């Protein structure tokens with residue numbers, strides 16, 4: 001298995017040059033658990049690794065941290081037995097959603113993906129609003145969108161075709177296919193996308209058949225054995241973590257745990273940009289410190305009265321600064337946490353060093 005088989009390209013090689021000088025080795029992250037990562041090396045060896053303190057510390061936000069699909073620089077030569085991630089190479093794409101919970105921040109689901117495949121079915125999971133959100137997110141990430149209407153064996157042909165038609169109306173760029181992972185129908189379309197070095201990620205609700213599709217493409221060997229304990233009464237193998245697998249005939253697939261809701265993430269730049277037209281109006285208000293709430297000569301309120309600015313957008317605009325502040329507050333909180341963490345790490349290191357000096361003294365018979 002060459003680096004190219006794993007998705008390596010010239011841009012990555014260029015980004016890696018300074019790390020190569022330091023004797024580090026390139027690897028692609030294939031799995032992420034709560035405590036560590038697994039990465040694939042040239043040749044196909046899989047190796048466990050942990051995040052280096054500097055990488056953690058220098059990340060501006062969580063989306064900056066390494067994620068499955070990322071190329072990283074590994075340090076195998078340290079004086080501890082752990083392999084350490086010393087850096088992450090710039091990504092050419094990343095598929096993200098809004099972090100679960102209150103924060104509007106970005107959570108990266110898969111990095112360096114060429115194609116995002118949204119899996120749904122023509123029945124209970126089918127939801128145009130949600131599909132619209134998925135397609136917007138894929139567009140934002142710069143990957144090719146593909147939608148699979150899976151479980152076709154359970155639905156009348158007409159339902160499948162109607163659902164496919166509705167999806168086609170939603171997007172001109174998305175490619176829509178009807179499949180049945182159970183009957184092996186339509187799998188050749190997925191195979192068609194999988195070329196050596198091409199990375200595809202599968203996303204969608206829980207239970208739509210993402211892992212079954214991966215399993216079929218891998219020849220039925222994957223996951224079943226490792227997740228036997230999680231089999232429910234219905235024989236389901238709910239995926240618990242993201243994983244990148246390399247197919248024997250080339251191509252890389254990232255399977256994701258099903259997500260209940262997919263929502264837009266945002267940052268200060270996107271937030272501000274989405275209100276650029278309102279900001280332009282604000283610049284025309286009579287007073288530079290106009291609060292746009294009953295001030296005389298307010299062009300924004302005039303626009304609302306005239307009907308050229310949607311009242312809901314006006315309300316959101318009034319809350320814009322507040323929302324940006326909230327985003328930055330969360331970032332600040334994270335920074336404080338990382339600083340505490342780094343301090344603790346330094347203390348542990350210092351203690352280890354002190355212990356070692358003591359030990360060496362002891363061995364030399366100096367105490």
Ligand SMILES: Nc1nc2c(ncn2[C@@H]2O[C@H](COP(=O)(O)OP(=O)(O)OP(=O)(O)O)[C@@H](O)[C@H]2O)c(=O)[nH]1
Pocket residue numbers: 150151152153154179180181182183204205206207208209210211212213234235236237238239240256257258259
């Ligand atoms: N009838 C039918 N059942 C399918 C098909 N594809 C998957 N299934 C079944 O649907 C159930 C869920 O499939 P999974 O592949 O585990 O779904 P998933 O999308 O990976 O779910 P999460 O890992 O929870 O996100 C399993 O019982 C599969 O056998 C299909 O094309 N037709």
Ligand SMILES: [Mg+2]
Pocket residue numbers: 210211212237238239255256257258
């Ligand atoms: Mg799964």
Ligand SMILES: [Zn+2]
Pocket residue numbers: 282285290291292293295297298299300301
């Ligand atoms: Zn105003």
